[in-house]
Amino acid sequence: MSEKAAVRLSVNGQDYALEVEPRRTLVDAIREDCGQTGTHIGCEHGVCGACTVLVDGEPVRSCLMFAVQADGKAIRTVEGLADGDNLHPLQRAFMEHHGLQCGFCTPGFLMLAAGVLEREPDISDEDLLDVLSSNLCRCTGYQNIIKAVRAAAAEMRAR
Amino acid sequence: MVFVGRSVPRLEDRPLVTGRGRFAADVSFPHMLHMRVVRSVFAHGRIVAIDTAAARALPGVAAIWTFDDIAHIPPIDFRLTRVEGLEPYRQTILARERVRYVGDPVAAVFAEDPYVAEDAADLVAVEIEELPALLDAAALGEFEPGRATEPAVIRKGYGDVEGAFRSAHAVIELDLAVGRHSGVPMETRGAIGRYDAARDLLEMYGAAKVPHWNRDNIARMLGRDPSTVHLHEGHVGGGFGIRGELYPEDVLVCAAAVKLGRPVKWIEDRREHLIAANHSRQQRHRVRAAVDAQGRLLGIDDEYFHDQGGYVRTHGATVPDLAAAMLPGPYRVPNYRAAGHIRLTNKTPCGTYRAPGRYESTFVRERLMDAVAARLGLSGVEVRRRNFIAMSEMPYERPVDTLGTHVVYDSGDYAGLLDKALAGIGWDNLQERLRARRAKGELVGAGLGIFVEKSGLGPFDGVKISVDTGGTVEVVTGAASVGQGVETVIAQICADALGVDYRRVRVVHGQTDRIAFGLGAFASRVTVMTGEATRIAAGRVRAKALDMAAELLQCSAAELDIQDGEVRRGSGLLRASMRIEDVARHLLPSSRTRGQREPGLSAEGWFFTDHMNYPYGVHIAQVSVDADTGGVTVERFLVAYDIGKAVNPMLVQGQILGGFAQGLGGALFEEFLYDERGEPLSVTFADYLMPTAREVPDIAVIISEDAPSPRNPLGLKGAGEGGVNAVGAAIASAIDDAIQVPGAITQLPVTPQRLRAILRALGGL
Structure with a gap:
């Protein structure tokens, strides 16, 4: 398993050149190799969705995808949702509607x-x-x- | 500006919605090792041999431990409810000679990389001679030679139970069971041990719930003094009773960090979590009620079997003890007897899960009340009304103890809350509509469950508050946060008592190096205990600020007030003021204006109590049953809960909504199942079915404040467990009503298979 493959990941617009084992999951690469720990691991079998990220715009369980499969793709994580200090409407709506408690599932x-x-x-x-x-x-x-999501959807439509 | 009582936004949220949280898995240190636990694949067996040679040969493996490597470390002790006879059933941090459940840790692998650690764990060859697995707690077996699987029987009661049954108009007997559930927080467990030889300091990150108790016990188990061990709580991804207790893996990473001289990180995977972290709730009750001709309870006699799993863990006898103490609930029960058999089985060991002992005993008691109603031809509502403890009887002493306290209901208007709940759901109209739908062939019905909760467990809490020269107010507490909003609630209480904006208050929790004592977050205790300690400490800081400012503003302290961080005198031309941070500056050790005052704008506050307090609630469910599938849909649900005083109604409601969803899981979907050899069948989220957004209806919540607690000045009671308590009871009652068979439901969860079997047995459906 030690034969490593070169992978280029674009995470929130920043490029990362990685050498990873083929078996390395995308979520491990995002968290450990790219240092973006906002994406969480809840089950590693694709049910809970805590690790959901956008790959080329599509929501994906990053625990069920290998990093090598994301080679060259554009990945967006929770860290890329806000525009600087301006929170995304979804982030604001989750806060306003008490849509989180412990916050572990929230990024997903x-x-x-x-x-x-x-x-x-x-x-x-x-x-x-x-x-x-x-x-x-x-x-x-x-x-x-x-x-919260309904409120954010309404706000996003009104823009 | 007053903050207590308002639904102000949470202080916790911004880092959590931006991905800047710091959960256990987010903590890493240079040169750290990763631990992987090798677990028993047998439910019961004798360890014959463990061959680690192949695993050791794998590049990147630093060490592999078995019991012999940790034989000097004592088993994990009891944090709560230590009763005579439990000690021999405690768990060592790696299995000694025998394995007692699938998932029992037998070896620990330490490697450079978590993938390598897992590879190596697969190469550890564990030879086990399989022994027969004991899976039914109603059957008595042998734990080890000369020691039965029943370490203790919890006995509580009062009055003349035999006499009550002799003189009864009717006796109702039920055989009821609650399944194996657990909290299953979305973040699995995790622990990172780090030993700093330069300072001779052992640290553990990933602590939760009870960091101080865990510090003391890790220190004791590893032969260190408590002040040389620090536990650090980061963000915690849900608690629910299960997370944060002291588990074998916590001790292993600490022992390994010291022995191997490198930080050691362990992050549990979900399969491990579902077989190794505490389970809860599994009980079978054989209960009898004696009633008079009007349906008034004369006595209750309950014998039950508590399935403890493979070992007795930190909670000792807590769950069966609470079940016995809280079973009588809101009713006058003149004569009472409970005998709870704690039974070891070859399944995952058990601890608490949100409303421990009450989700179970409320199900039992409320099934009993429905059965009494059915027997006497009364409505369930009427039978309950006839048995309520009246508000005029408060405080009401129930002559039983639990958690080291006498059970004395401090305040409550049970009949009043039932009225509110029935009005809230429109009970009478609802009955008519349900009758009409049933007449058209639909299987629809409604039911209710009523309960007394408990909260605010002492015996103490203490906080330290200080104001810095920038105006930030820091509250340091030994409480913990499992995501419930501790920082916000404590900040609100501090803000009002001191006179600042709650957003200027930083609440530091779960750091044993910041405060020497703390009891943590469990038993719905934090808002009550830490809240009151905070109010006391903030009052002292305020007095000190006023004393200093009075001298500076040349007036008496009585002429001053603090609002929004500003110390003010008078109005109009006489008006003078200064910021609280400036007062703090005058109280610096080097300040010439300080006089003989102790340096620092700071104070400690302590709150002590010998009693818990007792919030209460009513749950009403409306369900429909699909006769073809046995599926149950909860169409409507109402929770009415009296909390005494809500510090932040939005957060109280959040607790109730979340608790309800967990209660729904336990009522209809969730269950840890085993095959006949003790192999766990619920090891993924595809087997252990937690409700999703599809299954959880939008529920109605009534938060009432009719019965403030007389045990603290703000009247606070706890919010954590009122949403979950009676969900199983109310849904069971509603299903009975839907299929028009009183007493049909005797077991939770009511899975489609079980309900189909009930309908088939009834014939025709």
Whole structure:
């Protein structure tokens, strides 16, 4: 397993030239090799969604993808969501609607919602519920997450 | 500006929404090693041999430990509810001679890289002679030669139970079971040990919940003095009772950091979490109630079996003890007897999970009340009303003890809250609508569960508050944060008592090097205990600031007030003021204006109490049942909860919403299952089914403040466990109603398979 492969990752617009084992997961590369620890590991089997990042604009479970599979792709993580000190509408809405408690699942929910709302700004409440049910949260009971994402969606549409 | 009582935004959120949090896995040190635990694949067996040669030969492996390497380290002790007879059942940090559950640590691998550590762990050959697995806590077995699997029986009670049953109009008997659940926080456990030889200091990062107790015990187990060990809590990704207890892995990383001279990091994976971190709740109750002709309880007699799993861990007898003490709930129970058998089995060891002993005993008690109602032809609401302890009886002493305290309900208006809850959901109209739907063939129904919670466990809490020369107010507490909003709530209380904006208050928690004592965050204690200690300390800081400012502003302290960080005198032409940071400057050790005052604008505050306090709640569920699949949909749910005084209603509501979702999981979906050899079947999130946004309905929440606690000046009670407590009870009752079979539900969770079996047995459905 020690044969390493050269991989170029673009994380939030910054390029990283890495040498990784083929078995190295994308989330480990993002966290350990690129130092972006905002993306969290919750289950490593693709169910909880805490590790959700955007790969070429699509929400992806970064625990189920190898770093070598992301070679040359544009990755966005929670660290890239705000514009400097200006928080993304989703980040603000999560704060305003008490959409987080411990905050561990939050980056995954934010990236999941960001990816979906960019692709489908007019998503129906029913479809949004389906999307949000793909990630797990153990603190909030989801209601405030749903309210936050709906509020952010409305704000993003109004822009 | 008053902050207590307002839903102000949380202070915690910004780093968490921007990816700047610092959870256990985010902590790394140069030259660190990674630990991987080799775990038993047998539920029960004798360790014959452990061959580590192949693993040691792998490049990058620094060391591999088995029991012989840690034989000098004593087993992990009890933090709570130490009862006679439990000691021989404690867990050593690596298995000695026997393994007792799948997941029992048998060896620890230390390597340069976590992938290599995992490779090496796979190469450790563990030979185990399999022994028969004991999986049913109702059956008594042998823990080791001469020692039974029942270390203790929890006995509580009062009155003449036999007499009550002899004179009863009716006796109702039930056999009820609650499944194996756990908190399952989204962040798995993690611990990073670091030994600094230059300062002879051992540090552990990744601490949570009870850092001071863990410091003291890690120190004792490793033969060090407590002041040479520091535990550090970063962000904690959920607690729920399970996370932060002292586990074998915490001690292993610390021992290894000292022995190997390098930092050691361990991050649990999810499969490990589901088989190695504490489980909870699994109990079977055989309960009897004696009632008179009006449905009034004459006595309750409960014998139950608590499935403890492979060892007795830090909680000792806490869960079965609380179950016994809290079972009577909001009702007058003139005669009571509980016998709780603690039974070891070959499954994951158990500890607490949010509302420990109460999720279980509320299910039992409220099933019993429904059964009484059915037997006497009364409504469930009416039977409960007839048995409530009245507000005029408060404080109400229940002659039982738990957690080292006498159970004395401090305040409560149970009938009043039930009225609010019934009005809130429109109970009478709801009954009509449900009847109409049932008449059309739908399986729909409603049910309720009522409970008394407990919170504010003492016996003490202390905080240190200081104001710096920039105007930042620092509150240092020995409490901990598991994500519930401690920083915000404590800042709100401090802000009001001192006279500053809550956003100027920094709350430091979970750092044993910043404060010598602390009890941490459990038992819904922090807002009550740390909150009151904070109020006391902030009052002292305020008095000191006023005393200093009075001299500087040439007036008496009584003429001064502090608002928004400004010490003010008078109004109009007489008005004078100075900032609190300037007062702090005058109190520097070098200040000439300080006089004989102690240096520093700072103070300590301590709060002591011998009693818990007792919030209470009502849960109402409306469900529909799909006869074809056995699936249950919760259409509506209401939680009414009396908290005495809500410091931040938004956060209280957040606790209730989150607690409800966990209660829903336990009621319908979640269960740790095992096959007949003790092989765990619930080892991924595809097997252990936690509710998603799809399953959790938007619920109604009534936060009431009718019964402030007389035990602290603000009237505070705890918020953590009122959302979860009666969810199982209320949903079970609603399912009974939906299928129109009183007492049909005797076991949680009500999975589709179980409900289908019930419907099939009824025939036709």
